[in-house]
Amino acid sequence: MNPWQIARRHRALLLTGILLGLAGAAATLAQPLVIGGMIEAFAADRPLTGPILLAAALFAADAVLAAAHAYAIGRAGEDVVYDIRHTLGARLLRSRLRSYDRWDQGDVFTRMVTDTSLARVCMTQALAQIVTSAFMVLGGIAMMAWIDPLLLATTLACLGTASAVSLLLARRVRLVAVANREDTGVYGSALMRVLGALPTVKASRAEERETEHLGGLADRARRSGVRVSALSALLTPAMNVGTQIALTVVIAWGMARVATGDMAPADLTSFMMYLFYLVAPLVMLFMSIAQFQQGRASLDRLSELGAIEQEDAGPPAHAPVDGHGLVFDGVTFAYPGSDTPVLHEVSLTVPDRGLTAVVGPSGAGKSTLFQLAERLHEPSAGTIRIGRTDTARMPLDQLRSLVGYVDQEHTLLRGTVRENLTYAAPGATGEDIAEALRMAHLTDVVAALPDGLDTELGERGAGLSGGERQRLAIARTLLQKPRIVLLDEATASLDGASEAALRDSIAAIARTRAVVAIAHRFSTITRADRIIVLDRGRVQAVGTHADLSEESGLYRRLAEHQGVAA
Numbered sequence: 001m002n003p004w005q006i007a008r009r010h011r012a013l014l015l016t017g018i019l020l021g022l023a024g025a026a027a028t029l030a031q032p033l034v035i036g037g038m039i040e041a042f043a044a045d046r047p048l049t050g051p052i053l054l055a056a057a058l059f060a061a062d063a064v065l066a067a068a069h070a071y072a073i074g075r076a077g078e079d080v081v082y083d084i085r086h087t088l089g090a091r092l093l094r095s096r097l098r099s100y101d102r103w104d105q106g107d108v109f110t111r112m113v114t115d116t117s118l119a120r121v122c123m124t125q126a127l128a129q130i131v132t133s134a135f136m137v138l139g140g141i142a143m144m145a146w147i148d149p150l151l152l153a154t155t156l157a158c159l160g161t162a163s164a165v166s167l168l169l170a171r172r173v174r175l176v177a178v179a180n181r182e183d184t185g186v187y188g189s190a191l192m193r194v195l196g197a198l199p200t201v202k203a204s205r206a207e208e209r210e211t212e213h214l215g216g217l218a219d220r221a222r223r224s225g226v227r228v229s230a231l232s233a234l235l236t237p238a239m240n241v242g243t244q245i246a247l248t249v250v251i252a253w254g255m256a257r258v259a260t261g262d263m264a265p266a267d268l269t270s271f272m273m274y275l276f277y278l279v280a281p282l283v284m285l286f287m288s289i290a291q292f293q294q295g296r297a298s299l300d301r302l303s304e305l306g307a308i309e310q311e312d313a314g315p316p317a318h319a320p321v322d323g324h325g326l327v328f329d330g331v332t333f334a335y336p337g338s339d340t341p342v343l344h345e346v347s348l349t350v351p352d353r354g355l356t357a358v359v360g361p362s363g364a365g366k367s368t369l370f371q372l373a374e375r376l377h378e379p380s381a382g383t384i385r386i387g388r389t390d391t392a393r394m395p396l397d398q399l400r401s402l403v404g405y406v407d408q409e410h411t412l413l414r415g416t417v418r419e420n421l422t423y424a425a426p427g428a429t430g431e432d433i434a435e436a437l438r439m440a441h442l443t444d445v446v447a448a449l450p451d452g453l454d455t456e457l458g459e460r461g462a463g464l465s466g467g468e469r470q471r472l473a474i475a476r477t478l479l480q481k482p483r484i485v486l487l488d489e490a491t492a493s494l495d496g497a498s499e500a501a502l503r504d505s506i507a508a509i510a511r512t513r514a515v516v517a518i519a520h521r522f523s524t525i526t527r528a529d530r531i532i533v534l535d536r537g538r539v540q541a542v543g544t545h546a547d548l549s550e551e552s553g554l555y556r557r558l559a560e561h562q563g564v565a566a
Contacts, residue, residue, distance in 0.1 A: 003084055003119055004299075006080065014072075014076040017069055017072030018073075018128050020065050020072055021069040022135050024062055024069055027061045028062050029143060030058055034058060036267065036270035038055065069132070073124050076124050077124035078120070080123055085116050087306070088302065089112070091310065092305075094311050095310060095311065096310065096311050098336050104192075106193065110181075111305050112305075115301050116298075118297075122291065122296060123295065126289075127292065129284055129288035132281075133282070133285035134285060136277070140277055140278045143274055144271055147271045147274075151263075154250070158243075159246055159282065166238050170286055172231050173231045173232055176231060178300075180224040180225050183217070183221040186221075187220075187221050190214055243278070243282070246275065319394045321394075322387045322388045324483040325351050326349070326403075327348075327349050327384070327385040327386075328348045328384055329384070330347055330382035331343055331345070331347070331384060332381040341380065343368060343537040346365075346537070347382075350516055350530075351530070355528045355530075356529065357516075357517050357518075357525045357528035357530070357531045358517070358532045360533055361558070363536075365536075365537040366488075367488055370486045370516070373403055373405075374403055375391060404424070404478070405488075406473050406476075407488055408488040408489050410470045410474075412457060412464075412469055412472060413460075414459050415457060417455050417457060417472065421436065421437075421476050424477065424479065432479060436478045440475035441501040442472060445468055474487065483514065484515075485514070487506070487515065487517040488518045499524070510529070522559055526545045528545070531548055540552060
């Protein structure tokens with residue numbers, strides 16, 4: 001994603017704003033000539049009505065054009081930043097997890113909020129100001145050359161030195177602005193890291209240490225920001241000094257020439273007005289160049305974020321699905337940059353109906369198996385099929401509507417219970433919602449909440465117990481009505497009564513569709529129709545509880561660890 005390509009979509013409004021600014025600058029450049037003509041008319045005892053009306057018209061046109069210019073550029077800026085945020089947001093949501101996981105969330109947040117705002121200034125306000133200010137400066141110089149070339153040469157000698165210093169400062173501003181953006185991103189990442197684990201921070205009595213660490217990072221960002229401000233602050237004084245020296249020379253030499261009759265008073269007045277009119281555009285020109293340089297650093301950061309690897313959405317048309325079972329055929333998977341596969345040539349079949357349990361020690365690859373089924377990652381080798389259809393040839397939307405997934409974290413979002421419940425099925429009916437709550441044994445829980453389904457939950461479902469959050473995540477998946485349900489540690493946080501109730505619900509669901517559950521509790525595993533034992537990324541055994549108790553030493557050890565008779 002290139003921010004400049006996005007800005008081109010709004011070039012009509014941006015060009016309109018620039019043209020309005022140029023028209024306003026032209027009206028401004030005409031004013032000294034009209035004032036000079038007014039002085040000449042007064043000296044020649046001619047009527048002043050015409051010059052006065054013309055000057056008033058120019059002043060009014062200048063004001064109207066300036067307002068229209070500011071609105072057009074401001075509107076273009078807001079449109080551009082919206083388009084960048086919308087495009088980047090969509091790319092982040094459709095990014096590959098392996099690519100997204102390399103980014104610090106705080107840095108992503110900083111780029112999406114702060115850097116997009118700076119990019120708006122760079123690509124609209126600063127750019128338009130550079131064009132209009134440069135036109136004003138060049139136009140003023142041309143008019144001053146027409147009035148008196150010698151006086152202009154003296155003026156440019158003074159302003160040229162100041163301009164050279166300002167250009168050097170503007171270049172330096174960009175370098176320190178890059179450092180400041182990086183420092184700000186590091187601070188944002190550290191802040192989100194701590195706030196995302198606040199209970200752990202408190203339990204570890206680490207508030208003081210984390211406060212000092214965050215304070216150090218904030219101070220580093222402050223110091224680099226101060227350097228940006230200091231260099232930016234020197235731009236205006238540098239131009240002001242050059243302008244003041246030029247003005248002093250013009251007044252002294254100009255008055256001397258008027259006194260000797262070498263220069264008309266009206267010409268000196270017009271020349272001085274152009275010099276006054278030159279000050280603000282010159283200052284704005286170099287300030288805008290500095291803003292543009294700062295913005296370029298943000299544009300580079302946005303381009304980096306926009307280059308994040310995207311998921312392959314698959315073909316646009318849904319593929320015909322023959323059968324509902326889940327098949328892994330020789331699947332191998334390794335994370336990018338790792339030489340050690342997490343899964344090794346895994347082959348297994350999950351029937352159309354029934355409960356299949358996946359067991360194994362930690363790190364066996366159980367959760368990775370589910371993530372591959374959802375195409376959150378792509379296998380390094382082998383194929384995954386639903387029935388006879390390769391999931392790689394299915395659109396992601398179709399695949400993920402067929403395969404419902406409750407992740408290990410049982411993730412909930414800030415919002416109401418209803419918003420979380422219907423997240424995967426926004427059009428669900430009241431009857432569907434009631435049925436999903438019943439199957440997850442949440443009906444009484446929701447009825448007891450202050451506002452029922454409209455009760456607001458905090459971050460990650462704060463306001464519900466761990467078991468209630470888990471069951472709500474399961475109900476959300478059931479509401480999607482998938483053909484295959486993947487439950488990652490579905491009963492891990494439930495008490496005995498809730499676990500028993502949910503087991504009954506899972507058994508009922510498994511009568512109509514395939515349910516695959518990663519489980520450590522053998523109270524759930526022993527009820528499975530089929531059990532798959534994974535170890536070190538390989539399928540070690542497949543069978544029922546009775547079969548595996550006799551045939552698999554690893555399964556017996558896992559069972560005995562929980563006090564279950566093998």
